Amino acid sequence: MPNARLVEHNATQFKKSVVELAPGMWTAVGYAASTQHMIEGKSSLAIVDTSESTGAAKDVLSEFRKISDKPIERIIYTHSHRDHISGAEVFAEGRDIPILASSTFSSDLVDQDNNRPAPHDALNRRTVAQFGIGLTSQQRISLGCGPGERPMSGLGAGHIPPNQFIANDTEIDLDGVTARLIMAPGETADHMVVWFPKAKVLIPGDNWYHAFPNLYAIRGTPYRDFAAWADTLTLLADLKPEVLAPGHTQPVFGAKKINEVLTTTRDAILYVMHHTADGMNAGLSMDDIAASIQLPDHLADKPWLAEYYGKASWSARAFATGTLGWYDGNPTHLGTLSDKQRASHMAQLSGGIEALKQAAFETEDLQWRLELCDHLIALGEDVSLLKAEAMESLAEVEINATARNTYLWEAERLRKKGET
Numbered sequence: 001m002p003n004a005r006l007v008e009h010n011a012t013q014f015k016k017s018v019v020e021l022a023p024g025m026w027t028a029v030g031y032a033a034s035t036q037h038m039i040e041g042k043s044s045l046a047i048v049d050t051s052e053s054t055g056a057a058k059d060v061l062s063e064f065r066k067i068s069d070k071p072i073e074r075i076i077y078t079h080s081h082r083d084h085i086s087g088a089e090v091f092a093e094g095r096d097i098p099i100l101a102s103s104t105f106s107s108d109l110v111d112q113d114n115n116r117p118a119p120h121d122a123l124n125r126r127t128v129a130q131f132g133i134g135l136t137s138q139q140r141i142s143l144g145c146g147p148g149e150r151p152m153s154g155l156g157a158g159h160i161p162p163n164q165f166i167a168n169d170t171e172i173d174l175d176g177v178t179a180r181l182i183m184a185p186g187e188t189a190d191h192m193v194v195w196f197p198k199a200k201v202l203i204p205g206d207n208w209y210h211a212f213p214n215l216y217a218i219r220g221t222p223y224r225d226f227a228a229w230a231d232t233l234t235l236l237a238d239l240k241p242e243v244l245a246p247g248h249t250q251p252v253f254g255a256k257k258i259n260e261v262l263t264t265t266r267d268a269i270l271y272v273m274h275h276t277a278d279g280m281n282a283g284l285s286m287d288d289i290a291a292s293i294q295l296p297d298h299l300a301d302k303p304w305l306a307e308y309y310g311k312a313s314w315s316a317r318a319f320a321t322g323t324l325g326w327y328d329g330n331p332t333h334l335g336t337l338s339d340k341q342r343a344s345h346m347a348q349l350s351g352g353i354e355a356l357k358q359a360a361f362e363t364e365d366l367q368w369r370l371e372l373c374d375h376l377i378a379l380g381e382d383v384s385l386l387k388a389e390a391m392e393s394l395a396e397v398e399i400n401a402t403a404r405n406t407y408l409w410e411a412e413r414l415r416k417k418g419e420t
């Protein structure tokens with residue numbers, strides 16, 4: 001049985017719905033990995049974010065068309081992640097319209113120039129694993145940031161590059177609706193949030209959603225600036241929004257509630273920074289820092305800080321490497337043993353490879369079993385099925401959707417390997 005809280009998060013936060021935020025403003029939730037927003041002006045519409053696929057965008061547009069048949073005259077991207085920019089062609093409906101984004105658009109992405117060395121294959125594999133692409137719907141119960149089940153046709157196919165770049169905070173007129181575009185680095189450096197001062201509606205992009213913030217994505221990301229994200233959450237709370245329509249998960253209503261979700265999320269980020277910096281200052285190892293992180297009770301009890309998407313222990317590792325790099329201050333780590341060398345020593349200590357294998361089968365500590373399996377694999381032993389089973393067991397209790405999907409996706413590959 002999968003983690004019940006993860007199942008419930010998926011059922012409630014990604015329930016398909018078009019929610020009215022305020023008169024003339026709607027958000028579509030649950031149709032795609034991300035949310036899309038429609039703003040109705042006097043004689044035209046504006047769309048904020050466009051989903052990850054033309055398939056999902058078509059579904060959303062047909063829902064929006066039940067509300068208004070006015071032409072879409074403007075698209076705004078909150079940031080450059082593919083799940084927000086890949087359905088634009090559908091909303092543009094073949095017309096050449098303004099597409100607005102921050103002047104730092106794309107700054108977060110791994111080097112796209114294929115002529116230079118970059119770990120594109122690793123990124124692709126890990127992205128596919130994180131989102132459980134190829135898993136069954138029973139396996140992939142959630143993306144953490146979006147529903148487990150969603151249209152996959154035209155994935156990544158409908159992107160239109162922005163044609164108007166915003167360098168500084170700007171007030172714009174969306175056909176009679178005043179909006180403020182605010183530079184707000186957070187989950188990415190290129191975030192631009194949309195604030196409607198009259199209706200007090202805030203579209204924060206991915207700087208807030210109902211899950212622990214993804215300060216590090218296991219698909220692989222450049223360092224996300226923790227301090228900037230925390231500062232942005234203060235800035236957003238200071239706007240005193242009465243409606244919050246995040247880039248993932250359901251909208252939040254009520255000034256008091258919104259202030260609470262934004263400030264506690266900021267405090268959770270600050271807590272990770274404090275915990276990690278204190279540990280580093282005390283000379284602790286990265287493993288000990290990651291193993292000991294635990295949000296304080298007044299944050300741990302907040303449903304929106306549960307680790308459905310981001311994870312505190314991964315965030316601690318990201319903060320450490322993002323600030324001081326990989327060296328943890330322990331000179332032991334200045335030298336290197338290869339996996340095989342280390343595994344040989346482990347086998348020798350254990351009384352041989354068979355003894356190591358027996359320990360891997362016998363231990364009830366699943367993390368330790370995985371580590372022993374890795375030693376055995378480094379020594380050329382086939383323990384694919386044992387490792388696959390351990391990952392599948394971990395997946396069942398895991399609250400984090402990206403960890404669950406990755407465990408199951410990698411387990412499938414090992415099972416196939418074990419069969420050949």
Ligand SMILES: [Zn+2]
Pocket residue numbers: 034081083084145206247248
């Ligand atoms: Zn997103």
